[in-house]
Amino acid sequence: MAVIVKQVELSWLDRTYFWPIFKGMVITMRHFLRQITTRTKDRYTVQYPDMKREMPEGYRGLHELKRFEDGAIKCVACFMCAEACPARCITIRAEEFSDLNLTQGFEEKRPAIFKIDMLRCIYCGYCEEACPKDAIWLRKDYELAAYDRLSMQFGKWDLMNTYADVDGKARLTQESEKEIKIHHGDTESTEKR
Amino acid sequence: MDQLSALLHMSPATLWMAFKVLLVFAGPLTLAALMTWVERRGSAMIQDRIGPNRAALFGKWRLLGLPQLAADGIKAFMKEDLVPPHAHKFLFWLTPILAFLPAALGFAVIPFGQSFQSGGQTYHLSLLDPGNGMGMLYPLAIGATAVYGVLVAAWSSNNKWAILGGMRASAQMVSYELGMSLAVISIFMTTGGYDPHQIIAAQNGMWNVGPQFVGFLVFFTCMFAETNRLPFDFAEGESEIVAGYFTEFGSMKFALMYLSEFIHLVTASALIVTLYFGGWRVPFVGNPGVLLSVAAFLGKTLFFCWVFVWVRWTLPRFRYDQLMKMGWKVMLPLSLANFLFHAFLMFRRG
Numbered sequence: 001m002a003v004i005v006k007q008v009e010l011s012w013l014d015r016t017y018f019w020p021i022f023k024g025m026v027i028t029m030r031h032f033l034r035q036i037t038t039r040t041k042d043r044y045t046v047q048y049p050d051m052k053r054e055m056p057e058g059y060r061g062l063h064e065l066k067r068f069e070d071g072a073i074k075c076v077a078c079f080m081c082a083e084a085c086p087a088r089c090i091t092i093r094a095e096e097f098s099d100l101n102l103t104q105g106f107e108e109k110r111p112a113i114f115k116i117d118m119l120r121c122i123y124c125g126y127c128e129e130a131c132p133k134d135a136i137w138l139r140k141d142y143e144l145a146a147y148d149r150l151s152m153q154f155g156k157w158d159l160m161n162t163y164a165d166v167d168g169k170a171r172l173t174q175e176s177e178k179e180i181k182i183h184h185g186d187t188e189s190t191e192k193r
Numbered sequence: 194m195d196q197l198s199a200l201l202h203m204s205p206a207t208l209w210m211a212f213k214v215l216l217v218f219a220g221p222l223t224l225a226a227l228m229t230w231v232e233r234r235g236s237a238m239i240q241d242r243i244g245p246n247r248a249a250l251f252g253k254w255r256l257l258g259l260p261q262l263a264a265d266g267i268k269a270f271m272k273e274d275l276v277p278p279h280a281h282k283f284l285f286w287l288t289p290i291l292a293f294l295p296a297a298l299g300f301a302v303i304p305f306g307q308s309f310q311s312g313g314q315t316y317h318l319s320l321l322d323p324g325n326g327m328g329m330l331y332p333l334a335i336g337a338t339a340v341y342g343v344l345v346a347a348w349s350s351n352n353k354w355a356i357l358g359g360m361r362a363s364a365q366m367v368s369y370e371l372g373m374s375l376a377v378i379s380i381f382m383t384t385g386g387y388d389p390h391q392i393i394a395a396q397n398g399m400w401n402v403g404p405q406f407v408g409f410l411v412f413f414t415c416m417f418a419e420t421n422r423l424p425f426d427f428a429e430g431e432s433e434i435v436a437g438y439f440t441e442f443g444s445m446k447f448a449l450m451y452l453s454e455f456i457h458l459v460t461a462s463a464l465i466v467t468l469y470f471g472g473w474r475v476p477f478v479g480n481p482g483v484l485l486s487v488a489a490f491l492g493k494t495l496f497f498c499w500v501f502v503w504v505r506w507t508l509p510r511f512r513y514d515q516l517m518k519m520g521w522k523v524m525l526p527l528s529l530a531n532f533l534f535h536a537f538l539m540f541r542r543g
Contacts, residue, residue, distance in 0.1 A: 018410065021508060028239045028507045035238040045243045 060125045060138040063116060065159040071172055073160060074135035077111040081127035081136055089120035090127060114156040118144060139163055209316060217320045221300050221463075224498070225455035226262055232455075232502050234258060239506045269448035277350065277441050284349035289442070289449040292342030296456035299332040303463045304389050306473050306487035307480075318473075318487065323390035330387060332464055333374060336419060339457065340366050343421075343428065343438055346450070350441035358437020362428035365418050365516060369425075372524035373415035376408040379532040380468050382539065393472035397479070400471040405535070409469045411528040416461040418520065421454065423505040427513055462497030466490065470497075 013019045035043065046053050055061065066074045077094035095112035125138050141162065146152050154162075157172060164171045198208040234257070237244025246258040254260075276285055302325070306318035317323060321331070340363045347359020381387045383404065384395035392401075402409045418425040429437035442450060466472060470493050473486035481489060511519065 021504075024507045025503060028503060031241055032235065032239045032503075035241050040243075043243065044241055047243065 055140040055142065059140050059142075060123045060128075062118075062139060062141040062144055062162050063121075063127075063154075063159055064137045064139050064163045065114060065156065066135050066137060067160055067169075067172070071170065071176055073110055073156070074133050075111050075114060075131075076133055076135070077109045077114075078132060080130040080132060084126040084130035086124060086126060087120045087122045089117040091115040091117075111156055114159060116154045116159060118152040118154055119149060141166075205314070213318075213320050217300050217305075218297065220305075221297065221456050221459045222452075224459045224494075225452055228455045228458060228498055228502070229265075229452070230259060230262055231499065232505075233261070235499070235502050236506045239503070266448070269445045272444035274444045274446065277352070279351045280441060281349040281351065284345050285441075286446075288342065288346040288349055289446045289453075291345050292339070292450045293453040293456070295335050295339040295342060296453040296460060299335045299457075299460040300463060302327065302329070302331045302389055303460075303467050304393060304472055305463070305490045306483055308390070309483050317390070318483070319389065323388050325388075328387040329377060329381070329389055329392065329468070332460070333370075333377065336460075337366075337370060339419070342450075342453070346438040346442070350438070352441050354434040354436075355438045355440045358428050358430070358434045358440070361434075361513060362421055362437065365425060365427055365520070366421070368517065368520040369415040369418035369524065372411050372520065372528045373419065375525070375528040375532050376405075376412040376415070377468065379408050379528070379535045380405065382532070383535055389467050389472070392468065393474065396471040396474060400469065400474070402469040405469065405531070407527060407531045408535075409465075411524050411531065412468065413465060415524060416465060417501070417504070418516075420457045420461050420501070422458065422501060424508040424511050425516055426510065427516060430510075458498060458501050459494065462494045462501065463490075465497050466493040 040047065041051065068074060077092055079092055079094075082088075082090040082092050091113060092111050092115075093113040094109050097108055097110050123138060127136050128138050136159075139162075144152075157174065161171045163169075170176075198205045201208060203211070234244040234246075236242075244258060245261045246255060248258060248261040248264045249255045250260050250263075276282060301320040304317065304319035308315055308317045310316070321327065327334075343359050343362045343366070347355045347363075380392065380401060384392045384401070386392065386395070417423075421428045427437075429435070429439060434440075439447060439450060473481070473490040475481040475485055475489045478485065
């Protein structure tokens with residue numbers, strides 16, 4: 001397809017070069033003055049390590065495994081996320097916990113191992129969609145880097161603590177789970193009530 | 194001055210000369226180094242960017258990015274000094290000097306302040322005193338030798354890009370020299386002398402830029418071509434000839450050649466100021482004295498340095514044929530017409 005190039009008739013003033021050049025210089029000077037008088041935080045450039053951009057709603061960044069208020073994990077180890085994951089980066093091993101299954105006759109499951117291989121994860125958010133318990137969220141942290149491959153394997157405790165500092169929650173450890181376990185498995189007190 | 198010279202076992206004239214040499218050498222060098230900073234930060238500001246601001250002294254004081262100069266210098270010194278195997282070794286080593294010297298030498302005749310008297314002796318604030326017989330011809334001649342730096346760089350590196358870039362740059366410099374010289378000649382004619390001191394003295398009350406505006410435009414444009422700066426930077430072209438005659442140069446050799454371009458720029462601004470903007474003269478002050486005159490000269494020179502940067506980040510490049518057309522068909526006739534017009538005016542006035 002031929003393109004017809006529009007011939008522009010330049011005016012006498014434009015053909016001298018100097019007037020258009022002068023106009024252009026006024027434009028660049030305006031940009032210069034505007035940029036130099038703008039405060040750093042109002043400029044277009046986000047100076048990354050010093051300033052950080054607020055990510056938009058719905059941004060899919062680093063995962064968080066959500067917890068109840070007492071610190072118990074929300075995940076029930078249903079494997080829905082692992083099934084949905086197109087990158088096959090989620091590894092779960094379930095375990096039963098609490099004594100309720102003995103006394104009341106039903107099971108409570110939770111992940112003994114919940115591992116996400118961050119090097120494989122493509123941050124598609126399918127796990128978040130698949131989760132029936134809203135237990136895994138992809139949130140706004142995007143600063144994910146490590147010096148070796150092993151540190152990019154995020155385990156259960158890593159994933160539960162990813163946003164602990166941001167949200168002002170307590171960091172959970174294996175020990176804190178034991179306490180919760182005692183609390184949950186406190187069958188005597190439940191029976192008394 | 195006398196006491197100090199007695200202390201150093203020098204005659205006052207020698208001491209004064211040594212002082213001036215230091216000043217004239219270190220001044221443009223410092224300005225050129227600063228100009229690399231101005232160019233980078235200024236271009237950033239023009240393009241709504243921020244520019245290099247992370248280099249910091251001891252990792253603490255950023256000082257608007259000025260430590261970047263030191264960082265670049267250290268980096269240039271520390272880098273491996275590579276001479277390509279098929280290059281002409283001697284000329285390759287000579288090139289940075291050939292590029293650097295004409296740029297630095299051009300400043301020698303330019304008066305950067307008003308002459309003053311002390312102890313019955315007149316001190317001139319230019320490296321070469323008036324009446325040296327060279328006058329403004331000297332910077333023009335020295336400026337012309339800058340072509341050798343370019344050409345030797347191109348031939349010695351034995352690289353097609355370098356040769357193409359060098360040929361382009363030298364053809365451009367030679368063809369724009371004509372228009373420039375004719376513009377300067379009409380200045381010589383109207384001021385009646387070719388010594389910069391005389392030219393500045395003649396600009397009392399009215400700077401040359403007023404009556405010689407066309408000449409100024411021609412000279413100014415030719416200065417862009419002479420200093421190989423955008424919109425006429427045909428020495429290099431990323432898409433066609435990589436870095437032109439710089440291509441094979443690395444480490445401090447490259448830094449020196451890059452710096453000499455900026456010294457060229459400073460010298461060019463000083464020439465423009467001397468020829469067309471009254472040198473050290475201050476408007477409405479007949480006799481500004483040493484300090485004020487030096488400040489005025491520095492201010493004007495810095496302004497024109499900034500204009501060089503400003504124009505660079507405003508205008509796109511010309512095409513090479515457009516450049517040649519402009520040099521030969523616009524600049525040369527224009528400055529010739531300017532010359533004839535002023536000759537005619539002088540003839541009518543008698």
